[in-house]
Amino acid sequence: MRLILRQRELVADAWRYAGEEAGADAPLIATLAELRTDPERHLARRGALGVRLTPVDRVEELATHLPRLALVACEFPGPGEGRGYSQGRLLRERYGFAGELRAVGAGVKQDLVFHLARCGFDALELAPGEDPAAAVRAWQRYEVGYQPGAAQVVLRRQRFFAATPPA
């Protein structure tokens, strides 16, 4: 049973990746490549559908499918890979995606949590060995910030605001 942090709570993950054992209608996270290969089958399934993006995948490709998706996962394979932050903000802001936005990969560690949450990620599949309690604390590592950011982090003070308040 995989545990994930969702909205700062450690919970059992109901979602499965392709290849992981589950019932036919269990919530499934497909890769973008899998969705691309067989969109009809994925979009027609009865259970919930999520898509996992690699850093090179473009969120624009998902745009038309987003109403059908309950989850998007973005990969953070290691320290230094920063494209997922842009993916997250675009999904939340430009495409108004309101489902679960999940960060996955070996780079999902406590020292990135504040940035991830500010970019709209509300669920974290922590890298192996990461202490969930430390990650929860890191969610609010700063209580002030300069830039606009997602509502996942509530700042006590902020300097610059967006034209439209973030969801």
Next chain:
Amino acid sequence: MYQYDELDQALVDARVAEFRDQTRRHLAGELSEEEFRPLRLRNGLYIQRHAPMLRIAIPYGLLSARQLHTLAAVARRYDRGYGHFTTRQNLQLNWPRLEDVPEILAQLATVQMHSIQTSGNCIRNVTADHLAGVAADEVDDPRPYCEIIRQWSSVHPEFTYLPRKFKIAVTGSPADRAASEVHDVGLHLVRDAQGQLGFTVLVGGGLGRMPIIGQVIREFLPVADLLSYLEAILRIYNRQGRRDNIHRARIKVLVKALGIERFRDLVEAEWQENRPHHVQLPQAEVERVRAFFRPQPYEILADLPAPAGNARLQAWYRYNTHAHKVPGYRAVFVSLKAHGEVPGDMSAEQMDALAEIARRYSFGLVRVTHTQNLLLADVRQRDLEALWRELEALRLATPNIGTLTDMIACPGLDFCSLANAGTLDVARQIQQRFDDLDYLYDLGEIEIKMSGCMNACGHHHVGHIGILGVDKHGEEWYQITLGGSASGVTALGEVIGPSVRKNEVAATIERIVEVYRGVRADGERFLDTVRRLGIKPFKEQAYAPHPAAA
């Protein structure tokens, strides 16, 4: 100068606490070196040849006397009693202990200083013209915009893990004393036909292995759009910049690959599409920050004639002081290029003394120039002689600003683990050979810029004379370029020929400047002679005759 409010202070304090915890986890074995590295880099901490190196941000080069005293205290207590000012207006400590760094940062935070994002693949410390606010030729003071950029770029949620480092420079003057055209983004303050203030935006400049001059992406960007437009540029770069090869990861490579037109189209489209989510820069916020940079309470004075009498004082006045837009005042360079000293180095004693001098002579403020000197921006002309005597006693008045020995040098092989060759002993060699001030004055304005490796921290490509250290089979050799410039018309220097041995560098430069002395037109600067004649006549004479031919 800008004073932190509660938000600024809380953010810096939180950063110190965060890094203290990260350092503790690293020392306890909970964070491997691989995991710790990107975190420490984003706090200015490198692991160097001998010890860690800590790069402290001096945003747009502005320091208060109190901050300079704190830097002196830190250098004395945690280092070997000196610091090194860099071409990006920062201060580097070469000998701190890793376990002391959180405490150093905590002490800096008490005087509103930090080392946030002074290294690593993120938005770096923003730099500006050192004569900001006092030069008669400026459109507007660039520092408020630098401060706004400093804040917006600090702990940015989206742009802290970029493909590579990202440097922004702002100049308020067409003379561009901030080398803005060799930055990832250069911002030039301009007014449009209606008199509205804005920026000409350049993108894709840089030095390093692939020196390239920035290109205009936007002729006029209104101030209110500054941050949203920077975000559009950064978003395109973050998403599309190369991450597979560290040497191809700067934004200049992306701009070059796409071409400026295509890159501009992408940025403009992103910027337009993102309009509902643009980060706002309200005029009220601009005014709030501008209020910290109001002109000093100058006295009403008349200009005085240049000092007479003492020849060294006259030379100092001519070379180390600069016109001020307010009558009766002058800007004074504090030379960190005393012969025999490492360019840009300053002792803790000198820092303490200069802090007091700044309080007495220049409203308690000091500036760092990108040429590795300091500047007292607002000195009454009637105080110049007294100030000169004090600076002279501190060995901070070498009258060589703008001359050949006012050279820029990175720390080189003595300290830096990236370097291929030494720079500091070459600097000493040049200082020794060109120790005659009258000869230096006869040569006039010549900029030497020296880097110990291709990364070009010493900006060698844009030196009138550039010196690049290279490794040849384990030996230190030096490649020489001529004709570079980072101010006015930015130009990259041209290599004169094969590199020379270390002990031949100063002699080679002497032969080059002797050619200049022989062929210059009346009043013509070295750079202009090189531009007029090309490198050929210099190249022909640069190399010593072979002993057998003599």
